[in-house]
Amino acid sequence: MKALVVYESLWGNTAAIARAVAEGIGEGATALSTAQATTEALQGVDLIVAGAPILGFALPTESMRDSIEKNPAHQGHPPDLAHPSMRTWLEGLGRGDSGMATFETRIWWSPGSSAKRIAKTLSALGYRQVAPPERFIVEGQYGPLKEGELERARKWGTALAKTVTI
Numbered sequence: 001m002k003a004l005v006v007y008e009s010l011w012g013n014t015a016a017i018a019r020a021v022a023e024g025i026g027e028g029a030t031a032l033s034t035a036q037a038t039t040e041a042l043q044g045v046d047l048i049v050a051g052a053p054i055l056g057f058a059l060p061t062e063s064m065r066d067s068i069e070k071n072p073a074h075q076g077h078p079p080d081l082a083h084p085s086m087r088t089w090l091e092g093l094g095r096g097d098s099g100m101a102t103f104e105t106r107i108w109w110s111p112g113s114s115a116k117r118i119a120k121t122l123s124a125l126g127y128r129q130v131a132p133p134e135r136f137i138v139e140g141q142y143g144p145l146k147e148g149e150l151e152r153a154r155k156w157g158t159a160l161a162k163t164v165t166i
Ligand SMILES: Cc1cc2nc3c(=O)[nH]c(=O)nc-3n(C[C@H](O)[C@H](O)[C@H](O)COP(=O)(O)O)c2cc1C
Pocket: 008, 009, 010, 011, 012, 013, 014, 015, 052, 053, 054, 055, 056, 057, 058, 068, 105, 106, 107, 108, 109, 110, 111, 112, 138, 140, 141, 142, 143
């Protein structure tokens, strides 16, 4: 099975979860940033797992990313804005019929859901949702991930792999 776990991650929490999900899926799975997950990389994929943080109660918008870039309040935690937003990646994604699942990283109490937003877009493009949107929790605004979340992500990846028959 070929699986790609695609992520947008400014401070590394979503990237760490993506790598753990790929580990859990096992052989044939790779975690890639939105910059690395090119049309070429997606060729022949059986399962796409896509994840992003919630920022400002939503899947990060371009204006949110711009304001983060300009806001000195974030200088103690320099964001990685070198890869495109998940929104931009989804805009460039063609139709497909492979399996898909989505996740978000977030603080526990927040409204909004990046995972649901991504799933809605992927469904509209024809991808088949194989599991409900999942959430992974951070302890502070920039992380770290709550204890046990990486292990939970690995297990979630293993469960996702079982939904795909090829
Ligand atoms: C500027 C900013 C805004 C945030 N807004 C939200 C939010 O609305 N809801 C939420 O649950 N978490 C929010 N968070 C927490 C992030 O979702 C969390 O740190 C996430 O894991 C970041 O992912 P990343 O490390 O992959 O970039 C915010 C964090 C920052 C720095």
